[in-house]
Amino acid sequence: MPKIADAYRGDGAPSWGDHHPCLFSGTEWFFRTGYRAMLATAWIPALQGVQAKLDAGAKVADVGCGHGASVVVMADAFPRSQFVGFDFHEPSIITAQNRAADAGVADRTSFEVADAKGYEGTYELICFFDCLHDMGDPVGIARYAREHLAPDGTVLLVEPFALDSRPTNLANNPMAALLYTASSSICTPNSLSQDVGLGLGAQAGEARLRQVFEEAGYTSFRRATETPLNLILEAKA
Ligand SMILES: C[S@@+](CC[C@H](N)C(=O)[O-])C[C@H]1O[C@@H](n2cnc3c(N)ncnc32)[C@H](O)[C@@H]1O
Numbered sequence: 001m002p003k004i005a006d007a008y009r010g011d012g013a014p015s016w017g018d019h020h021p022c023l024f025s026g027t028e029w030f031f032r033t034g035y036r037a038m039l040a041t042a043w044i045p046a047l048q049g050v051q052a053k054l055d056a057g058a059k060v061a062d063v064g065c066g067h068g069a070s071v072v073v074m075a076d077a078f079p080r081s082q083f084v085g086f087d088f089h090e091p092s093i094i095t096a097q098n099r100a101a102d103a104g105v106a107d108r109t110s111f112e113v114a115d116a117k118g119y120e121g122t123y124e125l126i127c128f129f130d131c132l133h134d135m136g137d138p139v140g141i142a143r144y145a146r147e148h149l150a151p152d153g154t155v156l157l158v159e160p161f162a163l164d165s166r167p168t169n170l171a172n173n174p175m176a177a178l179l180y181t182a183s184s185s186i187c188t189p190n191s192l193s194q195d196v197g198l199g200l201g202a203q204a205g206e207a208r209l210r211q212v213f214e215e216a217g218y219t220s221f222r223r224a225t226e227t228p229l230n231l232i233l234e235a236k237a
Contacts, residue, residue: 004185013192016134017089023186024067024092031130032069034229039070040077043158043232046224050125050154054078058124061086063116063145064131068096068109070158075105084121086114116141122148127156130230132212133202134187136194142216146237155218155235161228162203169203175229179203206231 007014016023045051054060057080062071065085075083083105085096093111100109112119116135126145132138145155160179163169169176183202191199200208206223213221213235220236 004189007189011192012189013197014189015193016186016190017091019186021091024089024095027130028067028069031229034227035070035073035129038227039073043156043225044074044077046232047154047156047234048236049152050156053124054081057081059121059150060084060125060127061119061121061123061145061148062127062129063087063119063141064128064135065096065111066092066129066131068092068099068111070127070129071096071109071111072099072103072105075100075109076103079105079108081108083109084119084123085109085111086116086119087111088113088115117144119148122150122153124150124153125156126153127158129158130160132157132209133159133183133200133204134190136191136198137196138198138200138212139215140196142213142218142235146217149237153237155213156224157209157213157231157233157235159204159209159231159233160202161226161231162205164205164207166203169205176203206233209233 060083062085065071065087068085071083071085087093090113093113096111100106135141163173179202187202188199210221218235222234224234225232
């Protein structure tokens with residue numbers, strides 16, 4: 001709390017790694033239930049042609065993977081595919097490696113400390129789980145992902161659920177108060193601490209996210225599905 005108060009009085013820009021470690025576990029537990037319940041069974045099947053590629057064996061990047069909850073779920077469901085988790089926060093990458101080993105999926109997963117504009121390789125699927133809005137340069141990061149997609153590759157963008165205008169969102173989205181609070185104290189400050197510092201926030205909504213992907217040069221962007229907590233969006237180069 002004192003760190004956040006200081007940030008509000010100062011530059012407003014503490015980075016993800018400046019927070020207490022409970023934030024990293026708390027974030028994992030907050031989102032992991034949804035990934036376990038729906039990622040492999042509902043979200044990936046809602047993308048065009050992706051499930052068949054993962055069943056056959058594909059390369060997948062999970063950018064901003066945190067503690068690796070989404071990597072573990074996908075690696076468990078698609079044993080023929082290879083999954084690489086990237087995150088700029090080294091302690092999270094170490095935890096993610098341990099989570100994958102504990103889950104018995106270490107043979108098809110790897111994790112690297114890398115910025116969202118600094119990883120290598122080409123992937124059939126590049127995922128951002130509840131993290132693109134936390135980053136300083138979402139347009140540059142989406143463009144970088146486009147350059148690292150295999151032909152006919154897909155970006156899976158999972159973002160906190162939000163309606164497009166703030167009054168509508170506050171009136172009709174029961175999660176809005178919680179997510180604006182988290183956004184103001186965690187997500188937006190982290191974005192402001194990075195290059196560009198766009199500060200999208202956790203309640204950007206589909207229209208604003210579409211604009212990011214259009215600016216980054218994608219030709220298609222659609223809502224594949226949704227839950228009360230998440231928008232599940234698909235972008236193609
Ligand atoms: C809200 S957490 C989400 C973590 C994970 N995807 C999940 O769903 O549990 C945001 C993550 O983005 C990472 N992150 C923020 N900015 C980044 C950047 N520029 N490059 C790589 N990772 C970044 C943070 O370290 C953090 O792990």
